[in-house]
Amino acid sequence: MGSDTGMIDRWRSLSSCYHAxxxxxxRELQDDHDLTMSEYETLDRLIGVECEKRxxxxxxxxxxxxxxxxxxxxxxxxxxxxxxRTLCQDDxxxxxxxxxxxxxxxxxxARRTQLAILAQHLEPQPAHA
Numbered sequence: 001m002g003s004d005t006g007m008i009d010r011w012r013s014l015s016s017c018y019h020a021x022x023x024x025x026x027r028e029l030q031d032d033h034d035l036t037m038s039e040y041e042t043l044d045r046l047i048g049v050e051c052e053k054r055x056x057x058x059x060x061x062x063x064x065x066x067x068x069x070x071x072x073x074x075x076x077x078x079x080x081x082x083x084x085r086t087l088c089q090d091d092x093x094x095x096x097x098x099x100x101x102x103x104x105x106x107x108x109x110a111r112r113t114q115l116a117i118l119a120q121h122l123e124p125q126p127a128h129a
Contacts, residue, residue, distance in 0.1 A: 021121045025114060033110040038065060038073045043107040046099045053098040082106055
């Protein structure tokens, strides 16, 4: 029973930390960069890969969003000129998402905000030898 209590306490601490960080990220990304956290995460997943062009289904598999929520998020980013969608030439059902230059710039600006917030809330982990 004692180990259960410790595990539950750790979970509550982790959950509280996550929600504090997520709420601040959502607020500041929206206020400073006109991005929701989901929009920022989508850009971050696109820009964090070598080719910067991903199939929607692969992007959805890496994220916490459902396929329909991701589709709505990408539609907002596309409307804002931050990403482009193109059909896959080999498979007409496939859709690629690529960040635009404006999307790359907006992500770089928002990344500074994300890193500042993470630094406020998360202690650096000690380096392993």
